[in-house]
Amino acid sequence: MLEILLPILIFAALALAAIGAWRRIRLWRQGRPAEVDLLRGLVAMPRRYLVDLHHVVARDKAMSNTHVATAGGFVAAAMLMILVHGLGLANPVLGGLLLAASALMFVGSLFVARRRRNPPARLSKGPWMRLPKSLMAFSLSVFLSTLPTVGVLPADVGSWILALALVAALAWGLGEMFFGMTWGGPMKHAFAGALHLAFHRRPERFSDKQGGTGRSTGLKALNLEDTSAPLGVETPSDFTWNQLLGFDACVQCGRCEAACPAFAAGQPLNPKKLIQDMVVGMAGGSDAAYAGSPYPGKPVGEHAGEPHGPIVARQGTALVDAETLWSCTTCRACVEECPMMIEHVDAIVDMRRFLTLEHGNTPNKGAEVLDNLIATDNPGGFDPGSRLHWAADLNLPLMADVKQADVLLWLGDGAFDMRNQRTLRALVKVLRAAEVEFAVLGNEERDSGDVARRLGDEATFQSLAGRNIATLAKYRFQRIVTCDPHSFHVLGNEYGELGGNYEVRHHTTFIAELYDADRLAFAPWKGGTVTYHDPCYLGRYNGEYEAPRRVLEALGIQLNEMERSGFRSRCCGGGGGAPITDIPGERRIPDMRMNDVKETGAELVAVGCPQCTAMLEGVVDASAEVRDIAELVADALVARPIADAASPARRPVGKTTAEEVF
Amino acid sequence: MAFDALFQPIEIGKLTIRNRVVSTAHAEVHATDGGMTTERYVRYYEEKAKGGCGLSICGGSSVVSIDSPQGWWSSVNLTTDRIIPHFQNLADAVHQHGGKIMIQITHMGRRSRWDGFDWSTLLSPSGIREPVHRSTCKTIEEEDIWRIVGDFAQAARRAKEGGLDGVELSAVHQHLIDQFWSPRVNKREDEWGGSFENRMRFGMEVLKAVRAEVGDDFVVGMRICGDEFHPDGLSHDDMKQIAAYYDATGQVDFFGVIGSGCDTHNSLANVIPNMSYPPEPFLHLAAGIKEVVGVPVIHAQNIKDPNQASRILEGGYVDLVGMTRAHIADPHLIAKIKMGQVDQIKQCVGANYCIDRQYQGLDVLCIQNAATSREYMGLPHIIEKSDGAKRKVVVVGGGPGGMEAARVAAERGHDVTLFEAAEALGGQITIAAQAPQRDQIAGITRWYQLELARLKVDLRLGTRADEATLLDLRPDIVVLATGGHPFLSQHPQWGYSESPEESLVVSTWDVLNGKVAPGKNVLIYDTICEFSGLSAADYLADKGAKVEIVTDDIKPGAAVGGTTFPTYYRSLYEKEVIMTSDLMLHKVYREGDGLVAVLENEYTGALEERVVDQVVVENGVRPDEALYYALKAQSRNKGQVDLEALYAIQPQPSLSEVGDGFLLFRLGDCTAPRNTHAAIYDALRICKDF
DSSP states (O other): OHHHHHHHHHHHHHHHHHHHHHHHHHHHTTSBOOOOOHHHHHHHHHHIIIIIIHHHHTTSHHHHHHHHHHHHHHHHHHHHHIIIIISOOOOHHHHHHHHHHHHHHHHHHHHHHHHHHSOOTTSOOGGGGTHHHHHHHHHHHHHHHHGGGGTSSOTTOSOHHHHHHHHHHHHHHHIIIIIHHHTTSTTHHHHHHHHHHHTOSOGGGSOOTTSOOOOOOSOOOOOTTOTTSOSSOSSGGGSBHHHHHHHHTOOOOOHHHHHOHHHHTTOSOOHHHHHHHHHHHHHOEEGGGOOSOOSTTOOTTSOEEOTTSOSSOSSSOSSSOHHHHHTOOOOOHHHHHOTTOOOHHHHHHHHHHHHHHTSOOOTTTHHHHHHHHHHHSSTTOOOGGGTTGGGTTTOOOBHHHHOEEEEEEEOOGGGGOHHHHHHHHHHHHHHHHTTOOEEEOGGGOOOOSHHHHHTTOHHHHHHHHHHHHHHHTTSEEEEEEESOHHHHHIIIIISGGGTOOOOEEEHHHHHHHHHHTTOOEEOOOOSOOEEEOOOTTTTTTTOOOHHHHHHHHHTTOOBOOOSSOGGGOOOOSOSTTHHHHOOOOSSOHHHHHHHHHHHHTOSEEEEOOHHHHHHHHTSTTOSSEEEEHHHHHHHHEEOOOOSSTTSOOOOOOOSSOGGGOO | OTTGGGGOOEEETTEEESSSEEEOOOOOSOOOTTTOOOHHHHHHHHHHHHTTOSEEEEEEEEESSTTSOOGGGTOOBOSSTTHHHHHHHHHHHHHTTTOEEEEEEEOOTTSSOOSSTTOOOOEESSOOOBTTTTBOOEEOOHHHHHHHHHHHHHHHHHHHHTTOSEEEEEEOTTOHHHHHHOTTTOOOOSTTSSSHHHHHHHHHHHHHHHHHHHOSSSEEEEEEESOOOOTTSOOHHHHHHHHHHHHTTTOOOEEEEESSOOSSHHHHHHHSOOTTSOSSTTHHHHHHHHHHOSSOEEEOSSOOOHHHHHHHHHTTSOSEEEOHHHHHHOTTHHHHHHTTOGGGOOOOOOOOHHHHHHHTTOOOOOSSOTTTTOGGGTOOSSOOOOSSOOOEEEEEOOSHHHHHHHHHHHHTTOEEEEEESSSSSOTHHHHHTTSTTOGGGGHHHHHHHHHHHHTTOEEEETOOOOHHHHHHTOOSEEEEOOOEEEOOOSSGGGOOOSSTTTOSEEEHHHHHHTSSOOOSEEEEEESSOSHHHHHHHHHHHHTTOEEEEEOSSSSTTTTSOTTTHHHHHHHHHHTTOEEEOSEEEEEEEEETTEEEEEEEETTTOOEEEEEESEEEEEOOEEEOOHHHHHHHTTSTTTTOOOHHHHHTTOOOGGGGOOOSSOEEEEOGGGTSOOOHHHHHHHHHHHHTTO
């Protein structure tokens, strides 16, 4: 009986899956066109899956092994099952392999089941809770159905009741695995995920065989010339089709949720829910079926959307509330953690662009900051002629005078901030001690456009970027050095698309290079215990985790690392314009971060970002002092030992110099 | 941005000043060695530059001519090329920290003394005597004029060759230039006096000669007064006319403006307003000058607080604020603003210890900052944490010496406990602050309160420490700063008793503390002649008492400095307090409900009596030594301070000797009664090496 029923079942499931797939693809194709090299993507897909995706999944070894067993077992079992039971190629070798595959899958599904017995809060429940049973039903029924094929059991063993039960279990398993895959069940992630990897909007983020690590974190430019294109994303269908496909790949594992600083602070954002809302939106409907953690303070079931309806309502509710979008610090913790390589930050900025550019609705201080940027080229609205006031006594060489220099020191808007001015002065002292030939743009420098861009004001960003690029084009320099990771990121990763290509170094990278080249010498560290806070825009955005640690090591500091450090560093709360849009939560992100610091027992937290410094120093009753690495280096400078007698005597670095004077 | 106005750079001539804060010219009384700037001088200005001060104008009343005596106030001597290398040291020291430095140059004319050094014949346009210095002078001759004009030019050249950034011509404080300006002093009928142009001529010739000598790329400014406040002197309108007249030449790069002339004791007090004045009392005069000139205007007078300074600049009254005493109190003022440590700024309280010493020809020191002008000795403004072991330091006494000891020991990283018998910190400062117009002295305590809280010093207020309590804490070091008590028991015939009912006399402390009710008819006998007697008189008069203050010294308040006794006198005369000198308190006895004070004339021995209802005696302080002698024998160092190390600012040798038990140091009035500065200085130099 099985020989008759199984092929029917299998091909019916495959047919239904094909119909489902066609319907799903239609949903994605509501999105706007995107230039994707389909063929190359498909070819690259296995490597992207096996290397890049696995690299993320493998951070959780147990889960990684579980997935290898379950998914590997399933893919093998499914193919073999089609051959053995669907096409009747009942030879013992194939049968044996099928038995092995289904057994492997069964073992995997036991681990899946075990995880589901006491699932962490970040995992979605709902249909996901039945998945292990479905996996077991499928693998067990395939296994049992295959036993006769290899002659372990006679073909006519058991009664027809037993056969029916087996068929029912198999139907359940097939239904979940094939029908559910394309009709919106938990297994959808496999189908959408594979295609998402193939047609990813950032193919450059994947590693290559030559050993390139792949990194793509710069936001993509809006084409402001194209009057037919929407300014940002108003409705789900304003996303590109491969973005919609990407949302569909979500497995609701909630790793993003666990990493999101806004979620932890009780602000109304949960990256997982946001992606699920986009999935709801592309199909139309309400979020009532969502079975994960909601946006803090926002019950599930009150929001609904449709593919061509607005995501954010001008008044009342639609799919997502604006404050959800404005809670994001663009720290990329979610993107970094996502095993499905979904680009949450891109989506959020796309939607912010619409709110800012079309609605003119940037909350709280947002509008003021953007107005300032438009009027004064800096977010604080300071007199643009005062960018060098902090250095009135330092005689910094101006590019306008010297025309060329080895290093162009990019000041950033911290030049207007009294706290950051100390960092800048320290950095100048370090550069001078290492006899670096550098110059600054001075009042010709404008804000890099980071904040404007992340607040969605692409027009102001492109205006600032265009003028900065034009200014930089007037001068010759080897590289740009900056103490601001945001400037570093924007100049290094986002100006290229607009025609500005530069070699940019974060100051810690540059200082590490100077130290390694014997151009700096340090007195032994006399301070207390130290931890280091990785700035998001240096670490996750640019992969620079080593240089700051290298410099601190050179200073003689042994770090007490925070649990959340390196690529898992917790945001200070200062990115993405979040302090400007200032969406209320239950806690403040910088307070949580200073608690992380406190847990290490460190008396000092070394940072490398003006924004982090400001946020962390704003914490009341903090247990640790906040110092930029440049300041620590400047304090430790001693005269270098003269390398050999032939080298000319150098003026020793004074104990105090003008740069040290605040 | 907060304090943004302070941090706008400004161009003076062709010179960029990094911020709007200036340490204006004052006599430092440090430039010894014939007026050559010393290491001490250089370190003093270097510290300001290190602390972020934009511009220092050094050398108040630095002389350009040999007949303007340099020695009285050890001012800088610009009459010889020997000064040039000294200036180079000074300029380098300030410039390496990004600061700028200029010097005030002047001929003081009649405003000096002739009875010393070269026994100069002082000069003045019309030979009229100057009362403050009791100085007579010669009527200046045309030859002298041209000689001095040339001396100004040579002095400016020396400043320029020495690498300084500019000179400020002093035409203020009744120096020679403004002696020519002021019809109060200039009665000449030749081309140097009379008409406006004639009175301006000397200053104009100086300006022209100086500018011709130094050229355009060197700053030349003028310091002028905003109003002499004398009916026969220069009014504010006169000064506006003068400023505009000089400004029109285009040869003046800035004006510094000071309210008030100062050729009498009373007007002198205006120039460096003490704590009895409101904030920036003469800003309006500087603002009036700014209205009529096109170059930056600097104004200094009672600008002590960064918020106040910002408000003045934001209001556009002047272009730069002078915060001179503010820098004497805390040369790191600017750095602390920038570090967001405004609460850590040691703010000038207007005690005028600095200027009152200067007028006596003593080096300028700060009442509350013992490191100021002692930088060259290695006394630190910023106390470094100790590399050595953490010690348990117990300080007894919360007066200035004890508070400084606790602060310094805590900055060194030690575990510090401070006992104070009273409910609040401050010691005698708290008493001093009770008098009318003297409340701001409590600012000294306020700063220590903030610092001791920041440094987490364990404060045991309202707790009188005894031997057992101290030793229970197992201290490594005990610092006694227990102060003293009024010394009323010296002469038994005064009738002092420890029982308040029986005592015939009370102390100024009792009066100011409110421990005794003010009498209606009070005799104050003040043999000390410092602040406490005048304060008690002012306090009692303020409460409606009829007060006579009697001293055996030459006048009541004789030991109060030149910028402060006038403000007391204004208040005391207004309240009809009688001030009598040359009488000693012989005896007090009770008669009926009242008291009879028998006074004896110092010079004739004649007795006279006063019938009053309260006799207040100020006879100084007697040290409280009991605790010291209780602990002395047990201590490792037997309570001894090594004087050679102390005076050389070296660590106390006992600190590096190993042994059991604790070290004992005492300082301030509990050793010997002195003043606030002495207590703080002792504390700093003993505790800095803990």
